Amino acid sequence: MAHINKAKHWLDLKKLILILATLCVLASLFNALFSSYQVQKQVMVKDTLEANRAYATKLADVTDLFLQSVLMQLKASGETIVSHLDSPELINNELKQMLTRTHSFDSIVLVNAQGEIIGAQPSSLGVVGTTLINEAETSPLREQAPFIVGPFVSPAGNLMVSPTHPMFDNKGNFAGFIAAGIYLKGDNILGRLLANHHHQDKTYIFVTGPNGKLIYHHDDHRIGQDVTDNEVVGSLLQKVSGSTQVVNTQGVAMLAGYALVPTSDWGVVAQRPLEVTMSHLSNTMKHVLKTTVPFTVFLLICVLGLGSFIAKPLWRLAKLSEQVQDGRNIDFPHVPTWYYEATWLYQAMRSSVKNLGAQIQRFDDERKQDQLTHLFNRRGMEKWLESAYEQRIPFSIIALDIDHFKKVNDTYGHDVGDIVIQKLAELMRTNAREQDHLCRSGGEEFLMFLPHVDINKAGNIAERLRACTAETQFDEAGHITISLGISHWPLCSDDLHHALKLADRSLYQAKANGRNRVEHAVLANHNVA
Incomplete structure (x- = not known):
């Protein structure tokens, strides 16, 4: 066999093991970090979506209870007033008591069956004697059932929603309705209920009405804005609750949970910017990287020592493998040998493998042939x-x-x-x-x-x-x-x-x-x- 010039092979097995091991360790480190990042991202996004969905559902339930409570109060007062609609003094006293004994709403009005406001508190509203003409305001007259109007602009110029309850006389005839006004830009129970939540991570709440307009938002200037283009609001308008990643109307990626308020068909949305979630993830991955790097360096040092240990017996094996050659010239696949020991092993194994292949083929043919006739068995x-x-x-x-x-x-x-x-x-x-x-x-x-x-x-x-x-x-x-x-x-x-x-x-x-x-x-x- 021709002599191999080792000087031409600057890359021996020890160096190769070190290089490959270093690449493998770094690739494994990158893969582990990348996989961990992807898994943690999915987990954090999923957890945030679920937390927001649960929180939106909880707020929707509480809001629903609040609205039911307001409607029950209106029903009770309506039953008291309905038999005294001809007594303005009794009406005003009852309405004033309702307004002072609860902070559930900002105003209250009484409307007769003809749509005329016959009582209102606070009296400073100055709407007594006016007739409702706005389509939203007159809807309780058509419904003649518990109904929540809004959002709309009241005769006094306030943006509001209005839970209403019908009144019927002792003969069952519709006598009008009593309505509570909840100012959307006011300080009331509903606003405090939605504004005070436990999140301190830029999660915020907004509420939409059945027409897709904002009823509540932490930015008061946006209340009343139409947000039907929002994917989440579109789902709520179809009476669907859930959670999803969405880009809001301001172009910001959000993780949103949303739920429907059954009594009013309002939608409660709790959402958190995706960027905030990702910033927490980035901090976590930086910490992981800091703790991983020292171990990686230690591992590479160990690989260098093991590389030297592994290379020596393999080099001896390459020298010993030359003894299996017998010089037969048969086809043998080319194997790239870019380092010294591999070249020795290749040349030594070439003839051995060819001989072995020929013997295996001969044995295989003999196994499949009938020895007497040389036909197949x-x-x-x-x-x-x-x-x-x-x-x-x-x-x-x-x-x-x-x-x-x-x-x-x-x-x-x-x-x-x-x-x-x-x-x-x-x-x-x-x-x-x-x-x-x-x-x-x-x-x-x-x-x-x-x-x-x-x-x-x-x-x-x-x-x-x-x-x-x-x-x-x-x-x-x-x-x-x-x-x-x-x-x-x-x-x-x-x-x-x-x-x-x-x-x-x-x-x-x-x-x-x-x-x-x-x-x-x-x-x-x-x-x-």
């Missing part, structure tokens, strides 16, 4: 059938058997019997094509597989082989005959094993019908069992 047959089945190659099957072969062995001995078998194998080769697969399946039994040959043509081939055999002189044994059975896969049966059995049955049918003949299996489309 059952192992070779099964390999070919497996390949043909996987490739869906159609083929005819000829099963053949020597008639009265036991008599040949008994009369002339097994040596003559072996000669008969060998000569019949030669006749089979003579009557077959190169691509046909010929097998000795056992004793005096043989199988021929004819790819892409239909059953009729296979019958002609079988008949020719039968006649040729009958006319041939088999030395001491004289003349012999054979019986043959034919089937086809998949025409006789799509089941490969069944197709083989059909050929075997046809062979035995030929024997039963007098031997020295050919019998065909019936095609499957002719209802062959």
Whole structure:
């Protein structure tokens, strides 16, 4: 073997191990950090969405209870007032008491069935005697049922929502409604309920009405704004609660949870800027990186020591492997050897692997061949059938058997019997094509597989082989005959094993019908069992 100049290989195994290990450690570190970042991002986003959804649901439930409480108060006062609608003094006293004993709303008015305001508190509103003409304000007259109006601008010029409750006299006739005014830009229970929450991470709440306008927002200037373009608000307008990542109407990416207030069809949205969540994640990953770097450096130092330890025995192995070469020149795949020890191993293993490959091929061929006839044995047959089945190659099957072969062995001995078998194998080769697969399946039994040959043509081939055999002189044994059975896969049966059995049955049918003949299996489309 030619001498290898080590000076040309600046990269030896020790250096290679160090370089590869360093790259692997760094790649693993990057992959771990990246995977951790992605997982933590998904977890934090998911947790934030779930927290906001739960919080929005809680606020929606509390708001719903608040509105139901206001409607119950209105119902109770309405039942007291309805029988005294002709007494302005009693009306004003009742309305004043309602306003002073609760901070649930900022104003309260009483409207008769004709839409005229007949009572109002505080009296400074100056709306008594006016008639409602605004479509939103007159909706309780049409509904005649508990109803929440708004947001709308009241006759006094306040942006508000108004829970209303109808009044009916003792005969069941609609007598008007009583309405509470909750100023959207005022200091009231609803505003404090929505403004005071436990989040200190830039999470904020906003509430939309059934028309998609803001009822509550931490920025008072935005109250009353139409936000129907917001994806979350669109879901709420369809009465759907849940959570999602969304870009709001201000172009800011948000993690939003949202829930519906059943009594009023308001939507409560709790949202947190995605940037805030990601900033927490970045701080976490920086901390992880700081704790990981020292261990990584230590690991690389250990790899350097192990690299030196690993390289020395491998170099010796490369030297020893030269002894397996015997100089045979057969094909061997090229293996790039860019470092010294690998070059030695490549040149030493080249001839060894080639020799081993040739021996394995020879042993494999011998395993698949019948030693007497050099036809394929059952192992070779099964390999070919497996390949043909996987490739869906159609083929005819000829099963053949020597008639009265036991008599040949008994009369002339097994040596003559072996000669008969060998000569019949030669006749089979003579009557077959190169691509046909010929097998000795056992004793005096043989199988021929004819790819892409239909059953009729296979019958002609079988008949020719039968006649040729009958006319041939088999030395001491004289003349012999054979019986043959034919089937086809998949025409006789799509089941490969069944197709083989059909050929075997046809062979035995030929024997039963007098031997020295050919019998065909019936095609499957002719209802062959």
